[in-house]
Amino acid sequence: MKHLLYIPAILLLLAACVPVIEDAFDASASERTAARQRELKATLTAAPNGWLVDYYPDKNAALGGYAMHIVFAADGQATVACEQETNLPAGDPFTSNYDILADQSVTLSFNTYNPVMHFFSEPAGSSDVDGLAGDYEFIHVETVDDRVEFIGKKWKQRVVMRRCAPTFDFDAYVASVNNMVETLSGYGMFALQTGANILGTATVVDRSFNLTYTSTSGQDATEVSVKLPYLITADGIRLNKPFVLEGNTIENFLWDEAAKQYTCADPGTNISAVPYFPPDYELQYEEILGRWAFQCTGYTGGVTYRDTVVFALKKKNASFTLTFPGLFPIVALDVSFNAAKGTIAIANQVILTTVDGNHLRLSLYNYTANSSYPAAGSYGLKGVWNHDEGGVRRMTLDNDGRQAATGIYGFLLRAYLPNTTTAATADTHPGITSGNYLGNTADYGTTNYRFYSCVLTKLND
Amino acid sequence: MKNILLYIVVALLAASCVEKGPRDESIFVDSETALDSVGQWLLENYTYPYNINVFYKLTDIEIDRSYEVAPAIPRKALAIAKVLKFMFYEAYAEVLGADFMRSHSQRVIQLIGSGAFTNLTVKKGSAESGMKIILYKINDLAPTSINQTLLSEWYLKTMFHEFSHILHQKKDYPTSFKLVTPSDYVGDEWTSDGNTLEIALQKGFISTYARAEPHEDFVEIIAFYVVKPDGWWEEQEALAGTEGTALLRAKLDIVKTYLRDVWALDLDLLRAVVQRRFSELEELHIEDLLK
Numbered sequence: 001m002k003h004l005l006y007i008p009a010i011l012l013l014l015a016a017c018v019p020v021i022e023d024a025f026d027a028s029a030s031e032r033t034a035a036r037q038r039e040l041k042a043t044l045t046a047a048p049n050g051w052l053v054d055y056y057p058d059k060n061a062a063l064g065g066y067a068m069h070i071v072f073a074a075d076g077q078a079t080v081a082c083e084q085e086t087n088l089p090a091g092d093p094f095t096s097n098y099d100i101l102a103d104q105s106v107t108l109s110f111n112t113y114n115p116v117m118h119f120f121s122e123p124a125g126s127s128d129v130d131g132l133a134g135d136y137e138f139i140h141v142e143t144v145d146d147r148v149e150f151i152g153k154k155w156k157q158r159v160v161m162r163r164c165a166p167t168f169d170f171d172a173y174v175a176s177v178n179n180m181v182e183t184l185s186g187y188g189m190f191a192l193q194t195g196a197n198i199l200g201t202a203t204v205v206d207r208s209f210n211l212t213y214t215s216t217s218g219q220d221a222t223e224v225s226v227k228l229p230y231l232i233t234a235d236g237i238r239l240n241k242p243f244v245l246e247g248n249t250i251e252n253f254l255w256d257e258a259a260k261q262y263t264c265a266d267p268g269t270n271i272s273a274v275p276y277f278p279p280d281y282e283l284q285y286e287e288i289l290g291r292w293a294f295q296c297t298g299y300t301g302g303v304t305y306r307d308t309v310v311f312a313l314k315k316k317n318a319s320f321t322l323t324f325p326g327l328f329p330i331v332a333l334d335v336s337f338n339a340a341k342g343t344i345a346i347a348n349q350v351i352l353t354t355v356d357g358n359h360l361r362l363s364l365y366n367y368t369a370n371s372s373y374p375a376a377g378s379y380g381l382k383g384v385w386n387h388d389e390g391g392v393r394r395m396t397l398d399n400d401g402r403q404a405a406t407g408i409y410g411f412l413l414r415a416y417l418p419n420t421t422t423a424a425t426a427d428t429h430p431g432i433t434s435g436n437y438l439g440n441t442a443d444y445g446t447t448n449y450r451f452y453s454c455v456l457t458k459l460n461d
Numbered sequence: 462m463k464n465i466l467l468y469i470v471v472a473l474l475a476a477s478c479v480e481k482g483p484r485d486e487s488i489f490v491d492s493e494t495a496l497d498s499v500g501q502w503l504l505e506n507y508t509y510p511y512n513i514n515v516f517y518k519l520t521d522i523e524i525d526r527s528y529e530v531a532p533a534i535p536r537k538a539l540a541i542a543k544v545l546k547f548m549f550y551e552a553y554a555e556v557l558g559a560d561f562m563r564s565h566s567q568r569v570i571q572l573i574g575s576g577a578f579t580n581l582t583v584k585k586g587s588a589e590s591g592m593k594i595i596l597y598k599i600n601d602l603a604p605t606s607i608n609q610t611l612l613s614e615w616y617l618k619t620m621f622h623e624f625s626h627i628l629h630q631k632k633d634y635p636t637s638f639k640l641v642t643p644s645d646y647v648g649d650e651w652t653s654d655g656n657t658l659e660i661a662l663q664k665g666f667i668s669t670y671a672r673a674e675p676h677e678d679f680v681e682i683i684a685f686y687v688v689k690p691d692g693w694w695e696e697q698e699a700l701a702g703t704e705g706t707a708l709l710r711a712k713l714d715i716v717k718t719y720l721r722d723v724w725a726l727d728l729d730l731l732r733a734v735v736q737r738r739f740s741e742l743e744e745l746h747i748e749d750l751l752k
Binding site: 075076097099101103107109110111112113114118121122123125126127129130131133136137153154 | 497517518519520521522526528529530531532533534535574575576577578579580581582583600
């Protein structure tokens with residue numbers, strides 16, 4: 001019986017003779033994570049002039065990118081500004097808290113409300129439950145020299161921070177970005193080309209290139225469409241990640257003011273993004289500015305109406321104001337400009353509020369049905385340049401191919417019941433009175449102002 | 462000889478048990494971020510007296526990631542923390558003593574700046590297992606928010622509602638409560654258009670949500686009874702009609718008896734204390750934090 005006791009005892013002895021296993025790491029997992037947290041905080045706070053941050057909201061970066069400037073203080077506060085207007089004007093900084101957490105990995109979290117940072121993440125209500133779908137928690141990926149890379153925790157967009165030089169001034173940077181935004185806004189399309197060889201064309205939409213090119217990488221050439229989100233820098237644009245276009249890896253473009261084009265700054269490429277006007281391009285913004293002879297039929301009971309109208313700058317490369325001096329000097333329509341196509345468009349709009357609270361509205365008019373479309377909707381009149389006038393710039397107002405469906409090819413000016421808060425006084429808007437119609441019936445008859453078949457001819461001032 | 466061998470074996474066994482005591486330092490590293498003034502106030506007014514952690518910074522692991530939310534503005538978080546302390550924790554403490562809240566309250570309160578939206582709803586608050594309560598829309602607080610109607614609707618009703626869940630989960634209420642309106646609980650259908658407040662009242666429910674199931678019915682009665690002003694309950698009875706009023710009163714009786722017998726809580730006394738504190742709230746000058 002006693003022998004039986006030896007068996008478990010010896011087994012226990014053997015079991016006790018476990019070879020010593022060396023730890024793979026000198027410290028525990030949590031200690032190593034804590035060390036990385038301290039290291040990241042030391043890195044971020046060791047940039048007294050802050051970091052310039054490439055930030056992309058939305059899981060598909062559909063809105064393009066924005067540059068932020070963040071200064072991290074050792075006491076857990078971060079001062080954040082953005083080159084784009086957020087809840088604060090562009091460039092205005094706001095200080096709130098940050099922390100570096102041990103989460104999925106080492107995570108930088110902006111954990112109290114910052115009207116700049118959280119502008120991109122706060123929900124806009126039940127109609128828009130995730131707002132702009134931007135992150136405010138960022139998983140640390142790597143630190144290389146003066147560059148720290150993160151990935152957004154929820155929406156997975158890459159965030160790159162670059163250490164700012166001691167001389168960096170964010171206000172000046174914002175001004176430079178604004179200049180670049182204005183430069184870029186003048187062009188709706190670019191051709192990506194090597195020398196004179198066009199590899200593809202890209203439409204500019206919301207800080208993205210919608211690039212179409214013919215890929216020759218497979219056995220058969222195939223047409224490829226791809227969206228390349230970018231952010232606007234002080235001297236050009238930067239894609240949100242490198243893209244390989246026919247063997248050329250492109251990411252950074254610099255604006256060449258003399259050549260009026262972007263040049264790819266990445267090594268080993270000689271790609272340029274050259275403003276591109278397709279064969280059916282209509283008119284550039286500057287070509288539309290100024291006075292035009294306006295003529296339409298059907299005006300107030302069928303007579304022809306003529307006026308000299310004026311397209312004036314509202315927002316460069318984006319919109320005009322359009323006035324009819326002969327009719328109402330005070331009435332200015334909003335006219336949008338499509339830089340990609342070189343066209344203007346006029347949509348339903350409230351123009352002003354009348355003395356007694358009614359408001360004057362431009363409504364698209366369905367001549368066939370003799371009815372108007374007071375709702376804003378998607379209807380619009382597009383200006384189409386007649387290319388065959390031998391140097392004469394002439395536009396007709398058309399409903400952009402929707403005429404057959406809607407019958408729209410004109411508009412009317414009409415006063416409606418109040419639903420705006422824009423105030424008007426008799427002093428500022430003489431001649432505009434009440435009723436369901438525009439104007440004083442004694443002066444203008446009993447109908448609305450109807451404008452059909454409108455033609456505009458540019459006056460050479 | 463055999464015994465000697467045995468001793469050797471035992472000695473070797475003992476020697477193999479090398480002592481490996483705890484290390485000097487914990488492997489868990491505390492946050493190195495110093496407390497700011499808001500954090501210090503919360504530590505002194507929630508953690509020390511009530512053993513509750515109030516997170517005003519957005520702690521990702523504490524939230525429901527299916528919502529997109531924004532963190533709270535610290536001074537507004539401080540404002541609502543002061544309101545909750547005065548109107549909820551101290552009200553209970555006044556009636557039952559601070560130990561009651563130390564023992565039973567949720568351990569974590571997470572404050573969120575934005576609402577938590579779905580296509581149809583926005584959350585005011587949520588609770589998990591009696592351990593944690595999340596309150597939303599802190600950033601929407603304004604100086605004009607410090608009034609009984611808004612504070613009740615957005616925050617205090619939620620607090621009393623969720624805390625009452627803890628009480629009945631610890632010690633259940635009598636089955637008789639579920640038998641007052643046994644066939645009129647509708648589950649998720651409580652959000653249907655047909656479940657208007659008037660219909661709910663006429664069927665003996667103090668709110669449309671109370672029709673979801675008996676637990677919700679039970680805690681809704683407590684929450685509404687305590688936070689709503691004088692005359693409000695009578696107005697509901699007028700809408701409920703004779704039959705609805707009889708059912709509501711039967712439920713309220715069971716609730717009061719349960720709270721008195723199980724928790725030594727006089728619901729009418731708690732209500733009186735809460736109502737008095739509403740009138741005293743302005744003395745805290747919370748509006749100053751919300752400007």
